[in-house]
Amino acid sequence: MTPVTASAPKKSVKTQPPLPGGFAGQILRVDLSRRRCWPEPWGSPEEMRDQLGGIGLGSRILYKETRKGKGNVGWDHPDNRLILATGPLAGLPVWGTGGLTVVTIGAGTNGPTSTQANGFFGTNLKYCGYDAIVIQGQSKDWVYLYIDDDRVELRDARSYLGKDTWETQDALSENLGLRGHQLSVYSIGPAGETCVRFAAIQGDYGHVASKNGVGAVMGKKKLKAVAIVKGTKALRAADPRGLVQAADEIAHDLQTDPSARSLYEYGTLPGVVNLSKMGALPIRNYTTSVTGVDMAPWEAPKLREGFDHRGHQCNSCGMHHCHMSVIRQGVHKGKIVDEPEYEGWSGAGWTIGVTADKDGVAWLNTQLDRACLDVNEFGWL
Ligand code: SF4
Structure with missing residues (x-):
């Protein structure tokens, strides 16, 4: 299977207003049915502030893109979105902020859901220049999504099938030649591959986005894993001094x-x-x-x-x-x-x-x- 690389959007890209601090300013779109990946600027600074955090951003996209009549598309429908989103603090030096929020139509209730996990995924994603990944469609063959700054590829995942989530991360790290936190991997194990209705998405050895069968959604899309290299893009805080002071106070309070x-x-x-x-x-x-x-x-x-x-x-x-x-x-x-x-x-x-x-x-x-x-x-x- 030939890897599919990110293709540039066909529309001309308008000049964007300056980003508010903490945002990368782009969403990574992935269409598994058409095997296309492309970056998309995700809104005005006002929109970013209105839809704060991974849940805010993810639920806006889910609501707009999966409504059907009075309800929503089914969890196993190709039009269901699997959204892996961060908030504006991910990648900045604040305790408890480096992870991701998964937003989708969950397999457990067949309704909208959000569930969080930590680790390094959100940080690596931000440093690659994206605030969120929005995945739609269903792949014909098993793939994994590889992200390294602007290099975004859907790669053959058949050799990883049947591996559990730790084995998948081990194998990807070895095959990609990356150690430790240079690579963040969130994947599904056998339960997700077989669409168990309470399958989770697990990553970075022990962090679990566990609620409402989000792993079954990933399995239905035949997406085995998302592997993100720690990117090289800059991330700016709106008020770096204020951020560090506030983060220090929170850490001090938690300790004392x-x-x-x-x-x-x-x-x-x-x-x-x-x-x-x-x-x-x-x-x-x-x-x-x-x-x-x-x-x-x-x-x-x-x-x-x-x-x-x-x-x-x-x-x-x-x-x-x-x-x-x-x-x-x-x-x-x-x-x-x-x-x-x-x-x-x-x-x-x-x-x-x-x-x-x-x-x-x-x-x-x-x-x-x-x-x-x-x-x-x-x-x-
Ligand atoms: S899961 Fe624990 S170690 Fe990880 S960010 Fe949250 S509080 Fe910190």
Whole structure:
């Protein structure tokens, strides 16, 4: 299969007014049916401010382009859009902003949805000169989208089929000769390829846009992965000094404010014990929220103590969150896993009745990420 490269738009491009800070100013359009990719300026500065953030931008496009009568096109229709969008802070030095929002007609409800994931995707996309990718159509054969600044190609993905999301990222990194955060990959595993209705899109080893079957939408389009090289384009903040000061204050508050401190130290890990105390921890397929199990080993510090860790934070984020862990003992000894969030301990643990084997829960949580299944919805089965 010959790669298809971005083609210039046929219309003459008008001179654009100066961009507001934080925006790349272009959308990357991809039509999988026609195998075309092209950049498109996405609006006036006023529009950019009105439709702030990945959800604002994505929902405007989704609403305009997928309405049909009083409803919307079906999730599996070629006219459905899969929008991978950033906000104006992506790529700037502010904690928690480097990821992406996925907006589409989801396979779970067949209605509009948005779901977020972090990592490096949004940053790499901005540095390539795009605020969002809008994907339409359905490919005949499996492809992946490769973006490196102005070089945008749909490439043959048949050799990646059947690989889980971590294997896909490993293989793409090796084949493209790029290491670490030089390449961000968001992909689907076997669950997305077979259009499981609660399939997710997973990226950068452990970050998951998990809600409403967005991975099934990607699978229906026969798009195995989006691989973005860390681009070289400049990104300007409207007020660089003010931005850095505000970002510093937010980081300081997160580290020192008693109400935010545990979030800074442990992310969502305290959720297991906190929800248990409130009688809201889902146990055994939601048949009960009451347990006689000693919850002391499920306190956040204990959850973290049980594994060897290394930080795996997202772009420009200093939270003690999103660690990679190594299982120390048992049948999965030595395996690298992503530290489960509260949802992982719950969906791959308590909800299915596992209340003691933390190594097993951590392993299963990662297997679900790798297969690209939403761990919450898995727990409900
Ligand atoms: S490390 Fe955690 S808090 Fe920071 S951006 Fe990533 S997911 Fe968000």
